Amino acid sequence: MVEIGKINQLHIVKDHTAGIYLDGEDLGEILLPNRYVPENCAPGDLIEVFIYLDSEDRLVASTDFPKVMVEExxxxxxxxxxxxxxxxxxxxxxxxxxxxxxxxxxxxxxxxxxxxxxxxxxxxxxxxxxxxxKLLGNIKPELNKGDKVEALICEDREIGYTVIVDNKYRGMIYKNEIFDTLEPGDRIDAFVKNVREDDKVDLQTTPLGYKKVDESTDKVLTTIQQFGGKIKVTDKSDPETIKEVFGMSKKTFKKAIGALYKQRLIVLEDQYISIVKEKK
The missing domain is CATH 2.40.50.140 (Nucleic acid-binding proteins)
Structure with missing residues (x-):
């Protein structure tokens, strides 16, 4: 069934001076304008297109996809x-x-x-x-601890970011779980930390298997994040600088960055420590 506002795979029916016509099944033939027509395509080929109504309310196809689909x-x-x-x-x-x-x-x-x-x-x-x-919070989350989900970043609050989880549920990523720069509108992979009694979902940005050794690792990551994800302090820095920046001893600091490095959460350079960015 062909769906308006969604991506569909449709067969080419015939060529036309304005483009090519696709088999829209019960919706009839749908034009794919010339500027969207792939090279070397022919009647019978199957192509992936987005279907919507143009400015004159005619069904039209596009190989350019919108930033958001219907029901998203x-x-x-x-x-x-x-x-x-x-x-x-x-x-x-x-x-x-x-x-x-x-x-x-x-x-x-x-x-x-x-x-x-x-x-x-x-x-x-x-x-x-x-x-x-009115569109959120109406259904109980069918999620388990550790599940990988998609999070749409919404509002930046003092304790963290409100998010929409898998286009269905309300959620939150707390500031101490954020190790990269986020902006409202970003879509990221995240992992279920807890489903609360109010049916909101607490998330973290690293898999649950990536445990922090102790509070010092949390503090190191949070501090580096506050410096934009990269800081000019290393295990070779003098103890006074480390204590001033991170509020801990050099020994504790070295233990923390060692644990974070093993978990592949940070990159150690000669003069900098930087947070590993998530692949989007």
Missing amino acids: FGFLQVRQVNHIGAFMDWGLPKDLLVPFKEQHTDMKEGQYYLVFTYLDPQSNRIVATSKTN
Whole structure:
């Protein structure tokens, strides 16, 4: 079944001066404009495309994919606001509409907002809402400790970042579990640390098997993070500098960075220590 607002694999039906037509099954033939047509393709070939309605409400295909699909959360920037609503940049020629009635607060041009995209059942148009609170916390997380999940970074709070887990659940990554620079809108892999009684999910950014030796390793990682992920202090630095920066003895510091290095959480250089960045 072909789904509007999702990625579909469709067969090429025929060539056309405007592009190629794809078999949209019950939706009929769908045009893939020339600028998206892959080289050396022919009728019968199967290609992967995103389906949506163009500015004239005609079904159209694209091999460029948007920043967020239907039934997904994402952080998007407002391009313009007019009498209809806010139009957001989601990576396609036709901007994504957030009608005024679906805005949690009045949206402003140039600002970023958390939105949820959905298919309007009456028009088949893809639209979005920033009234996201009503869409989360309605189902019990089916997750176990140690599970790998996707986390969408949301709000930066004093204790950590609120996140959306696997596009379904509310969660939190605490500051002492963050060893890389994060920004609202980032999507990262994370690991379930705990499912709380209120059904919110506590996460950490390293697998549960990567245990910290003691509180000193936590402190070292947090301090390096505060310096942007790289610090000009090593085990060769004088004890006074280490104590001033990390608040611990040189002996404790060397033990901590040794443990972190074995866990591949840090890189040791001649004059610097830096945090290993996650692969995205």
